[in-house]
Amino acid sequence: MSHAKQRRALLKAARGMSEGGLTQGTSGNISLRVPGGMLITPTGMPYGTLKASDLVFMSDEGQVGPGQRRPSSEWRIHLDVYRKRPDVHAVVHAHPMFCTTFAILRQPLRAVHYMIGVTGSAEVPCAPYATYGTADLSSEVLGTLKGRNACLLANHGLVVVGKCLDVALKMAFEVEQVAELQWRAQLVGKPHVLGRKEMARVIALFETYGQQRPARS
Numbered sequence: 001m002s003h004a005k006q007r008r009a010l011l012k013a014a015r016g017m018s019e020g021g022l023t024q025g026t027s028g029n030i031s032l033r034v035p036g037g038m039l040i041t042p043t044g045m046p047y048g049t050l051k052a053s054d055l056v057f058m059s060d061e062g063q064v065g066p067g068q069r070r071p072s073s074e075w076r077i078h079l080d081v082y083r084k085r086p087d088v089h090a091v092v093h094a095h096p097m098f099c100t101t102f103a104i105l106r107q108p109l110r111a112v113h114y115m116i117g118v119t120g121s122a123e124v125p126c127a128p129y130a131t132y133g134t135a136d137l138s139s140e141v142l143g144t145l146k147g148r149n150a151c152l153l154a155n156h157g158l159v160v161v162g163k164c165l166d167v168a169l170k171m172a173f174e175v176e177q178v179a180e181l182q183w184r185a186q187l188v189g190k191p192h193v194l195g196r197k198e199m200a201r202v203i204a205l206f207e208t209y210g211q212q213r214p215a216r217s
């Protein structure tokens with residue numbers, strides 16, 4: 001089978017999403033850019049039961065060959081991101097609890113913690129609402145992702161993009177943690193938000209270190 005190594009890596013990342021609590025049941029999806037197209041998780045299958053052969057190869061033109069599972073209903077977002085963003089090689093979409101709470105409020109995640117800088121931006125904005133699985137939703141997501149690597153989807157969830165599976169997956173967990181911190185802080189008061197100048201410095205540091213997670217102190 002072609003793409004065998006990539007299939008194993010994507011399966012591991014999909015299980016990581018589920019085991020880390022980023023997704024529940026069959027919600028969420030993850031993909032990896034491969035030569036000629038992408039590998040993406042299938043629709044409606046819990047990650048715990050997935051096999052490498054269940055992952056779907058979709059060509060650059062959006063074609064799925066015979067004998068494969070049906071791709072995730074949000075395949076358009078993944079395919080459109082790869083078309084428009086040559087820097088991106090992995091896309092994560094999930095409905096994590098705290099990010100989705102802010103997506104329901106249609107409020108952005110702000111720089112309540114410097115780790116939001118892993119997204120390449122001081123804010124994770126919320127894309128306007130569109131029906132799940134539609135080209136309209138994909139277009140809203142693409143527009144909101146301009147110049148950054150994460151956005152919320154109104155009344156829906158989170159999309160994160162990265163240069164590899166590891167970076168995208170870690171970023172998704174970091175963003176969910178920032179969302180939880182913002183939620184907790186807002187429960188007891190008015191959070192301090194780091195200023196533009198400081199966040200520009202943090203983002204430059206993340207870029208210098210190749211988006212590696214800095215030591216927390």
Ligand SMILES: [Zn+2]
Nearest residue numbers: 028094156157
């Ligand atoms: Zn979704």
